[in-house]
Amino acid sequence: MFKKTVALITIALLLTAAIAGCAGKSGGQQAGGQKFITIATGGTAGTYFPLGGALADIWNKNIKGVNATAQSTGASVANVNLLKDGKADVIFVQNDIAYYAANGTEMFKDNKYEDIKGLTTLYPETVQIVTLAGKNIKSVADLKGKKVAVGAAGSGAEANARQILEAAGITYNDISAQYLSFAEAANNLKDGNIDAAFLTAGFPTAAVQDIAASKKIELISLDDALVSKLMEKYPYYTKIVIPANTYSGVDHDVNTVAVKAMLAVSSKMDEETAYNLVKTMYANLDRLKAAHKAGEQIKQETGKEGMSIPLHPGAEKFFKEIGK
Incomplete structure (x- = not known):
């Protein structure tokens, strides 16, 4: 046995x-x-x-x-x-x-x-910089001194945020960086705890739609000089346009960049x-x-x-x- x-x-x-x-x-x-x-x-x-x-x-x-x-x-x-x-x-x-x-x-x-x-x-993963109407943030340069969600710590979105800020001559020392996920960034924007958020995803993104459903949002366009500087150092970025009316209340095209999922x-x-x-x-x-x-x-x-x-x-x- x-x-x-x-x-x-x-x-x-x-x-x-x-x-x-x-x-x-x-x-x-x-x-x-x-x-x-x-x-x-x-x-x-x-x-x-x-x-x-x-x-x-x-x-x-x-x-x-x-x-x-x-x-x-x-x-x-x-x-x-x-x-x-x-x-x-x-x-x-x-x-x-x-x-x-x-x-x-x-x-x-x-x-x-x-x-x-x-x-x-x-598909293209688009870098979307979201803020609320009334925050008076019209460009990346306007993010100085603001509370900005840059993505979860060590995430792809965070790398994109850091590189775009760098192309604009801005470091994390110039902003109050908040390491938040998409959902966390959406909630904190709605509650007024942050001023802007970087999100990298295919559009329309649920997190952005969620904010736009209850608040008047604005998407920040990237100017040609910033994009050229960014792409010179990081060739995986491509130019992309988020068409008008992709999100509720955003009635104009938004120029930005994308990587590839x-x-x-x-x-x-x-x-x-x-x-x-x-x-x-x-x-x-x-x-x-x-x-x-x-x-x-x-x-x-x-x-x-x-x-x-x-x-x-x-x-x-x-x-x-x-x-x-």
């Missing part, structure tokens, strides 16, 4: 080790014939979260054996760390942040992560899984469009535009098949 018990325990341990081994090779946890895919998104008031939920739905319904779930996170920088630590399998990330991680620069200095690979780029995975993910994920996503774009307006800008023909890191072999296979 004792020998039989020991044998059963040994078999159980071997099976556990085998499952763990498969998970490490695939980049997704495997158990009982299922492949568990964790999708790291962003805050619930941003764009990543609804799109991540739609992706999970697409993959669950169309890829046999996949069990995908989307989780709310601190977005780009936090997501890279989750991927690196094996706590996420697919991440939403800004293309500039992915580049910093792969090359060990900016917030990833001395913390290089070469295993991060691109799956596809998605993208999906990234670990080099440890197997080629077949990566290939199936990107192929299935592009075969079900209507679901992404239904989840968020930014989904309308996701197209397979532009899926490599702005790709700042090497593609995963599975993604590379897909784009070669479609001639891109």
